[in-house]
Amino acid sequence: MYSLPSLAAPCKVLEFDKDKCVGCNACVNTCPCDVMIPNPEPGEEPIVLYAEECWFCGGCVEECPHKALTLVPPAKQRLSTIWVRKSTGKEYRMGMKDPLPPNTRKPSGRT
Amino acid sequence: MNWHTYVNKTGKVPKWPYPVNYGKENIITSDVLIVGGGVAGCRAAIAARQRGVSVVVADRGFSKRSGSGGAGVDHWHGAVKNPCSKVTPKMYSEAAMETTDGYTNGLARYIIGSEGWDALQEVEEWGVQIRDLDDEFKGSIFRDDETKLMFAYDIENKHCLRIYGYNIKPVVDAKMRELGCEVYDRVCVTGLLTEDGRPGARVVGAVGVNDRTGEFYIFKAKAVVVSTGHTNRLFNFAPEMTESQSMTNLNQTSMGHVIGWRAGAELIMMEQSGPNVLSGMGYAPYSTGNDDNTYQGSRIVDKDGREVHYADAEGNLIYDEEGIFKSSEEGSFVIGHGIALDHGIMPKYKISGTDPDLWSKVQSGEYQMPFYTDFPGMSDTSRDIIFQLMLAHEGKCRVPIYENLTKWGFDPAQDMLQYPVSDYGKLPLNCSWCGTDKTPDNWRGGEGGFLTDWRLQTTLPGLFAAGCGPLPSQGCHGESQTAGRYSGRQAAVFAEAHDALEPSRAQIEREKARCYAPVSTEGGDIGWKELNYAVARLMQDYCGEYKTEHTLDMGIRRLKDLWDTEGQRMYAGNPHELVRAIESLSLIELGLAHLEASKARKSSCPILGFSRVDYPEVSDDWHCWVAVSQDEGGVKARKVPVDYYLQGEYSGDLEENYRKYAELEGK
Incomplete structure (x- = not known):
C-alpha cells in the first residue's frame, strides 16, 4: 500500500477499452488542456494526470482512431440527467444499473 | 487509467514525458502573428494567409480542438445577408445599440452582419454542412425549401441559422494548415513586444x-491579432466542480486582455459585471430538460403531463409552435x-x-x-431538429450529450x-442547466475588451482584436468566426x-524573468490553484455588487499585495504547472484592470450591471465608455x-464607414 493524496474529483473522466487501445496517444495530443500524459510503457493506455482540468469537450473520443474511449460524466451529472419513458412511467439515468439497450439512431447530417 | 491506478499498479511515479528546457529560446518570424487558435484566430489566420502574407499561430492548446468553439456549434448568428433573411446589417447593428442604450459593439456587429453569411458560406465550401441536403426537415416551419437553410429563434426573419457544426473546428483548422499557416500548439503567449x-x-x-517543454518562444511579426478567450477563472474558481459544466475551459484566462493591458492598450467595458450563471453546482450543458437556447420550442409538461405554455415577451401565452419563434x-x-445582448433586452x-406565472401556479x-421536456409529445420534425440536429452538433454536445444519452x-x-x-424559485424555467439556487451568489466580469477602430485595430498600432474575448460585447461562434476573418x-x-x-x-528579458520565476524561486510553496482561489476571493469581495472608491482602492492594494507576497513564492513542478501559474498570476493583472475601470466610472450603470454605493445615480454625464x-x-x-x-473622424453612417475601412478590394 502506498501513501497517496486523495483521488481528485472527478475521479475518472475517461474509460479506455483495453481490447481496443493501442497506446497511440492520439487522445493525449488532441486534448487542448493536456489532461493526459503518455504511459511510460509503450503501447499502454495513457495516464489521466489532471482529471479536474477536463472540460468534457469529447475531442479525444472523436479523434481516437480505435474507438477505444468513453467520456465518463462526473457522478453528480450522471445523477442529474434523468428521463422517464412515457409509456411506462419508469425512470432511467446515465450510468444506471441494468440499462436500456442503446438507441442506435445516428445524428442528423452527413458528417 | 488515472494516475492513482498507475502508481498503485506499478509502484512508480511517472516521469515527465517531454524533454524540459526552461528558457531555451525559439525565435519565429512572420508577417502576421495570431495569438490564440480558437475559431476567431483560425479564421484570422486563413484570411491573412489568403492575402498572401506569412502567418504564424500560437495556440495555448491544440488548435484542432481548442477554444470555446472547438467543441462544435448548432446555430450561427449574424449571417443576416443570407438569401432568406429579412434583417439587414443596419437593423442587426442598430437593434444591438438600441437594446443596450448604446453599450454594445455597434461597429463589430455591422461588420459581422455584413460578412457573416460570406464567412458561413466559406465553411460550407470547406466541408461543414449548413443545409438540410437530404430533405429530412422538408416542409417544416424552420426551413426554407428552396435554399434548404434552417432557422433558429425567429422563423419570420430567418437571420439565425441552424447548422450541422459538430466538426467545424477540425474543418477550419485543416483549412488553416493546408494554406500554410505555421501553427505552434501548446504555446501560451504571455506578453506582447512593443517598439x-x-x-x-x-x-x-x-x-x-x-x-510541455517549458521552452521560450519569441515571435517577431509586423502585425498581431489577439484572439484569445474570455476567462471564467477570475471571479470563480473550482475546477473540480465546474469544468464539466463550463462552456469555457481553464486555458481561457483572458490572457489577450492582460497582455494588451500590460502593453498599454485601452480597454473598455471592463467594469461590467453580473451574476454568474455557470458556477458551483451546475449541470452539464444541455444535459437536463430545457426550453431555451438549443431547446427553444420544446414541449414542456409537469409531473402529471400537463402542458406548460410559452409566453411572449409581454407575458401573453402562446398556443401554437410558430408563435414561439416570433417577436412579440x-x-x-x-x-x-x-x-x-441578453441582459435587460428590450421586449421587442x-x-x-x-x-411567467408558472411559479405561482406551482404554489x-x-x-x-x-x-x-416532452420530446415524445412533439412532432417528428420538431423533435428531430432539436435532438438529432442541434443536440448532436452544438458545442460540448456530440459526445457528452448525444452519444452518452443514446448509449x-x-x-x-x-x-x-x-x-x-x-431551480423552481427562478421560474420561468428557461436555461435550466445554467445555474441553481443552491449556488451562493457570486459575480463575474462582463464582456469588456479592446477599444478598436473600424479596422478592429486596438489603440496599439499593429495589434488587432478578434473573437468574443478581445472584442467587447460580441459573442458566440459565428460572430467570432466572422470578426476573426475581418481582423486577419x-x-x-x-x-x-x-x-x-x-x-x-x-x-x-523582463518578460522571460517574469515567466520563469515560479521555477527559479527557491522554496516556492504557492501552487497555481491556491493563487487562483485567492484572486477569485478578492474579486468577489472588492469587485462585486457593493463598490465604493475606498473599497475599490482596498481591492487594488490587496491584489498588488498578493502579487508581491504569495505571487513571489509560486511553485511549479513541471511546465504544465508553470503555465498554469503564469495564467494565475496574469489574473491578478486582469483583476486590476477590472478594479481600475470600476474606480474610473463615477456613476452606476444598470445596463452594465455596474453599481457604485457611493455613486448610486445613473448620470447622463457618464453615458459613455470608460477607456x-x-x-x-x-x-x-x-x-x-x-x-x-459614428463620430469625429468617422461618418455618421455605418455602411459608409464599413465601405471605407473594410479592405474589400482584393478580398
Missing part, C-alpha cells in the same frame, strides 16, 4: 512558453441568445420564454413538480427528459504596409462616446 519596449507603442511581436412586436425581430427583441397546486438508451421518441428540481484581413494589410521592427531585448490603460506613469482613464465609431 523599443515602450507601453502604448506599435506591437512588434510576442513571447510565450510551451506547456410586429415588424421587429428576435435577437436570440449568446451574443452578449426578446426570445419567448415559459409562462397553488395547478402544476406539479418536476417538469419534463444509455435514451430515445426521444419515447422518453421525457427531466428538468432539475432545484486587416492585419495582413497592415503587415504589407509596414516594415518589421526588431523587438527590444530588454523587454524580452482605461496604463503606462509608466500609472493608470489612465478617459471618457469615450458610446457611438464613437
Whole structure:
C-alpha cells in the first residue's frame, strides 16, 4: 500500500477499452488542456494526470482512431440527467444499473 | 487509467514525458502573428494567409480542438445577408445599440452582419454542412425549401441559422494548415513586444512558453491579432466542480486582455459585471430538460403531463409552435441568445420564454413538480431538429450529450427528459442547466475588451482584436468566426504596409524573468490553484455588487499585495504547472484592470450591471465608455462616446464607414 493524496474529483473522466487501445496517444495530443500524459510503457493506455482540468469537450473520443474511449460524466451529472419513458412511467439515468439497450439512431447530417 | 491506478499498479511515479528546457529560446518570424487558435484566430489566420502574407499561430492548446468553439456549434448568428433573411446589417447593428442604450459593439456587429453569411458560406465550401441536403426537415416551419437553410429563434426573419457544426473546428483548422499557416500548439503567449519596449507603442511581436517543454518562444511579426478567450477563472474558481459544466475551459484566462493591458492598450467595458450563471453546482450543458437556447420550442409538461405554455415577451401565452419563434412586436425581430445582448433586452427583441406565472401556479397546486421536456409529445420534425440536429452538433454536445444519452438508451421518441428540481424559485424555467439556487451568489466580469477602430485595430498600432474575448460585447461562434476573418484581413494589410521592427531585448528579458520565476524561486510553496482561489476571493469581495472608491482602492492594494507576497513564492513542478501559474498570476493583472475601470466610472450603470454605493445615480454625464490603460506613469482613464465609431473622424453612417475601412478590394 502506498501513501497517496486523495483521488481528485472527478475521479475518472475517461474509460479506455483495453481490447481496443493501442497506446497511440492520439487522445493525449488532441486534448487542448493536456489532461493526459503518455504511459511510460509503450503501447499502454495513457495516464489521466489532471482529471479536474477536463472540460468534457469529447475531442479525444472523436479523434481516437480505435474507438477505444468513453467520456465518463462526473457522478453528480450522471445523477442529474434523468428521463422517464412515457409509456411506462419508469425512470432511467446515465450510468444506471441494468440499462436500456442503446438507441442506435445516428445524428442528423452527413458528417 | 488515472494516475492513482498507475502508481498503485506499478509502484512508480511517472516521469515527465517531454524533454524540459526552461528558457531555451525559439525565435519565429512572420508577417502576421495570431495569438490564440480558437475559431476567431483560425479564421484570422486563413484570411491573412489568403492575402498572401506569412502567418504564424500560437495556440495555448491544440488548435484542432481548442477554444470555446472547438467543441462544435448548432446555430450561427449574424449571417443576416443570407438569401432568406429579412434583417439587414443596419437593423442587426442598430437593434444591438438600441437594446443596450448604446453599450454594445455597434461597429463589430455591422461588420459581422455584413460578412457573416460570406464567412458561413466559406465553411460550407470547406466541408461543414449548413443545409438540410437530404430533405429530412422538408416542409417544416424552420426551413426554407428552396435554399434548404434552417432557422433558429425567429422563423419570420430567418437571420439565425441552424447548422450541422459538430466538426467545424477540425474543418477550419485543416483549412488553416493546408494554406500554410505555421501553427505552434501548446504555446501560451504571455506578453506582447512593443517598439523599443515602450507601453502604448506599435506591437512588434510576442513571447510565450510551451506547456510541455517549458521552452521560450519569441515571435517577431509586423502585425498581431489577439484572439484569445474570455476567462471564467477570475471571479470563480473550482475546477473540480465546474469544468464539466463550463462552456469555457481553464486555458481561457483572458490572457489577450492582460497582455494588451500590460502593453498599454485601452480597454473598455471592463467594469461590467453580473451574476454568474455557470458556477458551483451546475449541470452539464444541455444535459437536463430545457426550453431555451438549443431547446427553444420544446414541449414542456409537469409531473402529471400537463402542458406548460410559452409566453411572449409581454407575458401573453402562446398556443401554437410558430408563435414561439416570433417577436412579440410586429415588424421587429428576435435577437436570440449568446451574443452578449441578453441582459435587460428590450421586449421587442426578446426570445419567448415559459409562462411567467408558472411559479405561482406551482404554489397553488395547478402544476406539479418536476417538469419534463416532452420530446415524445412533439412532432417528428420538431423533435428531430432539436435532438438529432442541434443536440448532436452544438458545442460540448456530440459526445457528452448525444452519444452518452443514446448509449444509455435514451430515445426521444419515447422518453421525457427531466428538468432539475432545484431551480423552481427562478421560474420561468428557461436555461435550466445554467445555474441553481443552491449556488451562493457570486459575480463575474462582463464582456469588456479592446477599444478598436473600424479596422478592429486596438489603440496599439499593429495589434488587432478578434473573437468574443478581445472584442467587447460580441459573442458566440459565428460572430467570432466572422470578426476573426475581418481582423486577419486587416492585419495582413497592415503587415504589407509596414516594415518589421526588431523587438527590444530588454523587454524580452523582463518578460522571460517574469515567466520563469515560479521555477527559479527557491522554496516556492504557492501552487497555481491556491493563487487562483485567492484572486477569485478578492474579486468577489472588492469587485462585486457593493463598490465604493475606498473599497475599490482596498481591492487594488490587496491584489498588488498578493502579487508581491504569495505571487513571489509560486511553485511549479513541471511546465504544465508553470503555465498554469503564469495564467494565475496574469489574473491578478486582469483583476486590476477590472478594479481600475470600476474606480474610473463615477456613476452606476444598470445596463452594465455596474453599481457604485457611493455613486448610486445613473448620470447622463457618464453615458459613455470608460477607456482605461496604463503606462509608466500609472493608470489612465478617459471618457469615450458610446457611438464613437459614428463620430469625429468617422461618418455618421455605418455602411459608409464599413465601405471605407473594410479592405474589400482584393478580398
